[in-house]
Ligand SMILES: Nc1ncnc2c1ncn2[C@@H]1O[C@H](COP(=O)(O)OP(=O)(O)O)[C@@H](O)[C@H]1O
């Protein structure tokens with residue numbers, strides 16, 4: 001079906017939380033969806049939800065060396081509270097990074113081709129090597145998360161540009177819309193904005209802890225992630241195509257300092 005990758009270039013903008021929410025929304029909408037932890041700096045779900053490290057990325061990677069069977073994928077997944085299926089990575093960054101270096105590209109090719117399963121991968125903080133040869137190189141779409149500040153956008157834009165050069169469609173998921181608005185980020189970086197999520201630390205914490213905000217109402221952040229997942233639903237789920245045109249509005253205002261990036265990003 002499809003391999004959707006989430007990543008960042010710098011900081012901790014909310015890749016794990018967004019990937020979790022996106023997976024949950026897709027699964028709730030009836031698309032068989034599995035979350036894969038593939039962050040070279042190590043997994044966090046096993047610790048957070050007190051799960052064993054196996055089955056998980058360790059067993060999946062080992063199986064992939066001997067020829068994976070399509071029907072066995074879910075055997076490497078564990079159930080998170082709330083019922084979501086996830087393939088967890090070991091928290092040790094050296095261990096996870098080594099697995100992804102050795103097996104990431106092959107796993108990506110395999111996972112992107114599964115007939116009945118949509119894979120959402122939390123690729124964590126990307127570097128150019130992981131992008132060129134690892135799991136994200138096989139993505140049907142790569143979403144780069146960043147806060148719209150120059151020091152976060154610039155390194156992520158460089159990775160986005162090289163992903164595009166490799167033929168991987170890429171879009172921004174921006175956390176907040178200040179100081180640089182989405183249209184400006186899109187224009188300056190040449191990468192469309194797929195979603196703008198509210199910058200809301202309280203809601204993010206509540207979501208990570210599995211609590212609903214307020215009197216049982218879902219937060220704006222949770223709803224924004226669900227809407228994003230619905231708008232970009234993969235082919236075959238009865239929704240519109242993954243690569244629906246991103247909401248990129250033309251900019252009519254004066255160039256702001258972020259425009260300096262254009263020369264560096266190319
Ligand atoms: N949309 C958001 N707005 C504000 N804070 C967020 C948002 N998403 C995540 N966070 C917070 O940022 C921190 C890092 O989140 P996490 O999902 O682990 O990021 P990453 O995987 O990029 O390191 C957590 O404290 C989380 O609650």
Ligand SMILES: [Mg+2]
Nearest residue numbers: 015016039124
């Ligand atoms: Mg993370």
